[in-house]
Amino acid sequence: MGSGFLLRRIGYGLLLMLGVVVLNFLLIRLAPGDPAVVIAGEMGGATEEMLASIREEYGLNEPLLVQLGIYIGNVLRGDLGESFFFNQPVAHLIALRIGPTILLVVTAQLLSIFLGVLLGVLAARRPNGVMSAFVSVFATIGYAVPVFWTGIMLIILFASVLPVFPVEGMTSVRLRDAAWYVQWLDVAHHLVLPAFTLAIIYLAQYARLSRASMLEVLGSDYIRTARAKGARERTVLFRHALRNAALPILTVAGLQFGNLISGALLVETVFNWPGMGRLAFDSILRRDYPTIMGVLFFASAMVVIANILTDWSYRLADPRLRGRT
Amino acid sequence: MSDRTAAQVRAESPAREAWRMFRRNIPALAGLVILSAIVLATLYGSFFYSGDAFDIVWAPHEPPGVTAEFPLGTDYLGRDIVAGLLTGGGPTLAVGAAAAAITMVIGITLGALAGFFGGWVDNLLMRITEFFQVLPALLFAMVLVTLFSPSLWTIAIAIGVVSWPQTARLTRAEFLKIKELEYVTAARAIGARNGRIMWQVILPNAAPPLIVSATLTVGVAILFEAGLSFLGLGDPNVMSWGLMIGANREYILDAWWPVTFPGLAIFFTVFSVSLIGDGLNDAFNPKLRSR
Amino acid sequence: MSLLEIDQLKVTFDTRYGQVTALDSVSLAMDAGETLAVVGESGCGKSITALSVMGLIPQPPGKIAGGAIRLAGEDLTRASEARLRAMRGAEVAMIFQEPMTSLNPVFTVGDQIAEAILLHQDVPRDRAWKDAVALLERVGIPAAAARAQDYPHQLSGGMRQRVMIAMAVSCRPRVLIADEPTTALDVTVQAQIFDLLNEIQRDFGAAILLITHDMGAVSEMADRVAVMYAGRVIETGTADSVLDAPQHPYTRGLIGCIPSLDTAGDGLAEIPGVVPPLHLLGAGCAFAERCLHVRDTCRDTKPRLTEKAGHHVACFGAQEGWL
Numbered sequence: 057m058g059s060g061f062l063l064r065r066i067g068y069g070l071l072l073m074l075g076v077v078v079l080n081f082l083l084i085r086l087a088p089g090d091p092a093v094v095i096a097g098e099m100g101g102a103t104e105e106m107l108a109s110i111r112e113e114y115g116l117n118e119p120l121l122v123q124l125g126i127y128i129g130n131v132l133r134g135d136l137g138e139s140f141f142f143n144q145p146v147a148h149l150i151a152l153r154i155g156p157t158i159l160l161v162v163t164a165q166l167l168s169i170f171l172g173v174l175l176g177v178l179a180a181r182r183p184n185g186v187m188s189a190f191v192s193v194f195a196t197i198g199y200a201v202p203v204f205w206t207g208i209m210l211i212i213l214f215a216s217v218l219p220v221f222p223v224e225g226m227t228s229v230r231l232r233d234a235a236w237y238v239q240w241l242d243v244a245h246h247l248v249l250p251a252f253t254l255a256i257i258y259l260a261q262y263a264r265l266s267r268a269s270m271l272e273v274l275g276s277d278y279i280r281t282a283r284a285k286g287a288r289e290r291t292v293l294f295r296h297a298l299r300n301a302a303l304p305i306l307t308v309a310g311l312q313f314g315n316l317i318s319g320a321l322l323v324e325t326v327f328n329w330p331g332m333g334r335l336a337f338d339s340i341l342r343r344d345y346p347t348i349m350g351v352l353f354f355a356s357a358m359v360v361i362a363n364i365l366t367d368w369s370y371r372l373a374d375p376r377l378r379g380r381t
Numbered sequence: 382m383s384d385r386t387a388a389q390v391r392a393e394s395p396a397r398e399a400w401r402m403f404r405r406n407i408p409a410l411a412g413l414v415i416l417s418a419i420v421l422a423t424l425y426g427s428f429f430y431s432g433d434a435f436d437i438v439w440a441p442h443e444p445p446g447v448t449a450e451f452p453l454g455t456d457y458l459g460r461d462i463v464a465g466l467l468t469g470g471g472p473t474l475a476v477g478a479a480a481a482a483i484t485m486v487i488g489i490t491l492g493a494l495a496g497f498f499g500g501w502v503d504n505l506l507m508r509i510t511e512f513f514q515v516l517p518a519l520l521f522a523m524v525l526v527t528l529f530s531p532s533l534w535t536i537a538i539a540i541g542v543v544s545w546p547q548t549a550r551l552t553r554a555e556f557l558k559i560k561e562l563e564y565v566t567a568a569r570a571i572g573a574r575n576g577r578i579m580w581q582v583i584l585p586n587a588a589p590p591l592i593v594s595a596t597l598t599v600g601v602a603i604l605f606e607a608g609l610s611f612l613g614l615g616d617p618n619v620m621s622w623g624l625m626i627g628a629n630r631e632y633i634l635d636a637w638w639p640v641t642f643p644g645l646a647i648f649f650t651v652f653s654v655s656l657i658g659d660g661l662n663d664a665f666n667p668k669l670r671s672r
Numbered sequence: 673m674s675l676l677e678i679d680q681l682k683v684t685f686d687t688r689y690g691q692v693t694a695l696d697s698v699s700l701a702m703d704a705g706e707t708l709a710v711v712g713e714s715g716c717g718k719s720i721t722a723l724s725v726m727g728l729i730p731q732p733p734g735k736i737a738g739g740a741i742r743l744a745g746e747d748l749t750r751a752s753e754a755r756l757r758a759m760r761g762a763e764v765a766m767i768f769q770e771p772m773t774s775l776n777p778v779f780t781v782g783d784q785i786a787e788a789i790l791l792h793q794d795v796p797r798d799r800a801w802k803d804a805v806a807l808l809e810r811v812g813i814p815a816a817a818a819r820a821q822d823y824p825h826q827l828s829g830g831m832r833q834r835v836m837i838a839m840a841v842s843c844r845p846r847v848l849i850a851d852e853p854t855t856a857l858d859v860t861v862q863a864q865i866f867d868l869l870n871e872i873q874r875d876f877g878a879a880i881l882l883i884t885h886d887m888g889a890v891s892e893m894a895d896r897v898a899v900m901y902a903g904r905v906i907e908t909g910t911a912d913s914v915l916d917a918p919q920h921p922y923t924r925g926l927i928g929c930i931p932s933l934d935t936a937g938d939g940l941a942e943i944p945g946v947v948p949p950l951h952l953l954g955a956g957c958a959f960a961e962r963c964l965h966v967r968d969t970c971r972d973t974k975p976r977l978t979e980k981a982g983h984h985v986a987c988f989g990a991q992e993g994w995l
Contacts, residue, residue: 072515075512076512086528199655201648202623204611205640205647208644209641277773278775280768281775283728284726284765284768285760285787285791286762287787287791299778300776300777300778315517319519343527352524355516356516359515359516374777375777375825
């Protein structure tokens with residue numbers, strides 16, 4: 057299949073990222089007050105000397121367009137500025153925290169798609185059965201529960217009543233010197249509650265969506281053909297129907313990724329997960345704008361990448377789209 | 382004369398039919414009852430239940446059901462939770478409704494322009510929509526609120542600014558579909574101007590899905606407001622359900638009730654809104670009901 | 673004993689109008705190598721008959737309420753689901769009306785034929801693929817090895833129907849059910865598909881149950897005919913006898929409107945009205961309301977099939993000679 061498609065898609069993604077950079081730039085300039093003060097942050101205790109160096113670095117005395125050029129140039133070199141609160145380059149701060157966020161978000165995404173589709177397929181076998189009713193009710197409830205509150209309720213449950221999963225952080229201090237696989241298992245153990253909290257909303261939505269999509273597909277002629285061949289019900293459901301029903305699920309999975317990152321922000325805060333959400337929260341409380349903008353940049357980049365991957369897998373799943381642009 | 386009454390009857394009947402379907406939908410009616418109760422409680426509750434949500438009135442962490450005066454207990458500072466729930470609902474609901482209104486106005490305007498004019502207008506507006514969909518909504522809203530200092534209005538505007546793309550896409554799709562229909566061509570043929578065709582001919586016919594979407598947007602906006610206040614990014618001078626959860630978060634292992642009740646309040650509000658939305662959807666699309 | 677014998681089959685459906693009888697005492701029989709055409713307008717029960725033989729009536733709302741379907745003496749209405757699955761595709765295979773939608777869009781056509789082979793034969797995967805390519809060649813698809821790698825959307829309607837036929841004959845079934853196999857195709861392609869089906873029948877010795885509303889197809893393909901109306905067989909016999917001397921007014925109407933090139937389609941210009949909805953059927957002949965020769969008896973009693981002019985017909989007018 058055409059690598060031209062992938063190249064075009066990546067090119068468009070880069071254009072979107074350029075848009076994010078310009079937006080970041082505009083936001084700082086549009087905020088009330090001196091941009092240099094804004095960049096230094098309210099908690100930065102900015103001295104006149106510091107402000108001067110910021111004006112120098114960002115070219116704040118130059119015309120706006122030149123400032124934009126300087127800013128874009130900096131970003132292209134991987135320089136997202138300096139956090140005056142953490143006293144570290146923003147790129148470095150994010151590099152330390154992007155891994156845990158990706159781990160959390162991707163786990164939650166896979167978990168919610170896998171379990172949601174399974175529920176939806178089982179429900180679609182009997183459109184008026186118990187499972188279908190459960191999926192509808194569950195989806196409506198899942199949509200209405202604030203994700204941070206689910207997390208808190210799970211913490212209360214698992215901290216006192218059923219202490220089988222850790223409710224805070226990503227690693228145990230006592231295992232700092234353990235073998236690598238013990239540490240990995242420890243991270244996985246810590247991941248259970250945050251990932252499940254984040255997954256549960258989307259799980260409900262995928263269940264409802266895949267039920268509807270399966271019902272539609274199961275009524276189509278090629279399913280009748282598969283049955284007429286003598287295929288087993290399991291083969292009909294999971295091979296013939298699901299491959300087709302997966303297409304709308306993939307679309308939604310791509311669109312949901314941004315919301316998933318928003319949800320991760322709250323979940324990380326609740327579970328003290330050391331990711332970008334936690335960093336965003338800390339830097340927003342300190343009005344540490346370079347860091348906030350850096351997080352916005354990388355979070356958007358994650359969405360762009362997820363969208364490219366979605367489009368690509370969509371073309372893999374649907375042969376009718378291959379060979380088209 | 383008789384022609385006109387016939388036309389009026391025809392114009393009324395879809396809405397009336399939808400209401401007839403809605404009335405028979407028990408979950409949707411339950412949603413309407415729950416939501417009305419919540420709205421009435423937040424509007425008039427303080428007449429019957431005196432007490433300021435910020436006042437420290439009792440010992441901290443009084444469990445619910447122990448003191449008759451404070452039926453749901455007190456929080457970590459000794460503030461009355463019932464008072465918090467009654468006063469905290471107002472801002473949450475107001476911001477939710479205002480944010481949904483802003484979302485709908487932006488989304489419908491841009492979606493209608495894109496769908497109606499097509500061509501480069503559509504292209505440009507859809508690229509902008511895609512751009513906004515790339516920004517993680519909550520994070521972007523957090524940035525906006527922090528930059529422009531939190532108040533109920535900035536929060537509502539920030540939520541509106543980050544949530545409109547879906548409405549825009551929906552409106553665009555509806556406009557693309559409807560603008561090809563005969564009565565639009567007919568309106569054009571009698572010389573109606575673009576503005577008139579867009580807002581007085583196409584928009585009313587695109588109303589059903591947009592009304593459903595508006596309802597669900599209110600639910601999302603309420604969750605959004607709750608999330609922002611939970612993070613401490615709401616207006617610090619206004620009590621809200623999200624703020625109650627956020628403020629008591631550190632002490633959840635000592636006292637479960639200060640976070641549980643506001644969470645339930647948010648849940649029931651959004652739940653009832655989405656029941657209403659589902660009911661409206663079924664009422665407008667009777668054919669889909671068997672699903 | 674016939675190869676396939678449908679004996680007094682009754683199929684009901686639960687609808688929101690209550691239970692309706694979709695098939696009422698339908699009896700058909702066919703021998704190996706024979707082609708039986710079941711003819712009628714949409715809604716007459718001919719597709720339900722085909723799906724009943726396949727054991728693919730959706731249950732619920734459908735139900736086989738009586739009668740038997742015997743394949744070489746074995747009653748399929750009493751067979752287990754596992755037995756039916758082993759039978760489907762292997763002993764009785766089916767070709768559907770819509771080649772555009774009857775193939776799964778996400779698998780290559782070669783895969784879909786190979787799957788049918790693998791479901792019923794204990795052969796390795798690469799062997800099944802080779803067989804699939806050979807079958808594609810057999811049904812007249814040029815460059816079959818390359819086409820096997822194609823997805824359905826890359827083929828024309830006629831090609832897709834050829835693929836369906838290849839899939840259906842892949843396990844050399846004893847009975848091949850073709851449900852309106854050419855309705856969705858161009859007239860020129862229709863003739864090619866009929867030729868192919870005739871050839872296939874000669875090579876494989878399968879009995880063909882041809883479901884159609886098109887009397888032209890009957891004259892080209894069928895040894896025997898059964899005309900259905902509102903869930904019942906109203907006239908049946910050898911194709912020559914029925915076509916040359918139709919007895920039932922409905923059959924006469926059907927023959928009167930064999931579509932020529934410019935009037936192809938569903939409409940029966942010769943017969944006013946449409947098939948009545950099944951839940952509105954009364955006690956009498958279902959065709960009474962559309963019949964130009966209707967008498968009071970027709971409205972009160974259902975006519976039975978009796979012999980007349982060398983075949984069977986269910987019509988008082990024909991039987992009593994006042995038509």
